[in-house]
């Protein structure tokens with residue numbers, strides 16, 4: 001057994017920055033959950049210096065968690081996963097309802113802003129069946145930090 005295994009001795013913990021944003025939250029399927037998820041997401045993005053993404057991210061978190069709660073039995077849990085890497089934020093929500101074609105139509109109808117926000121931020125979104133962290137359905141949406149990718153000359157002259 002290595003000598004210094006216990007107690008563990010790590011160098012100082014890393015400071016939050018955009019590329020070490022990785023959080024997974026387990027939340028109850030409840031009426032207040034979208035609001036709680038929004039508050040948590042706002043804090044996380046603020047602390048990780050991603051203020052530019054707060055507004056679109058909160059729309060995604062709000063819609064995706066509300067939809068997940070709608071498809072989950074009260075008292076069961078939904079899962080929210082937030083990751084940011086290379087200028088792209090990924091919001092993933094898991095619920096316990098198995099994926100069905102008929103329910104996919106209801107999910108699409110329940111996520112009108114998700115489609116708009118991902119399109120306007122060069123992102124993508126989708127739905128798939130999942131086994132982890134729960135057997136059910138996974139809905140994800142991604143966002144690019146569009147403002148950081150602006151370069152002079154990207155717009156035709158005379159449009160600014």
Ligand SMILES: [Zn+2]
Pocket residue numbers: 097098099100102103
């Ligand atoms: Zn169903």
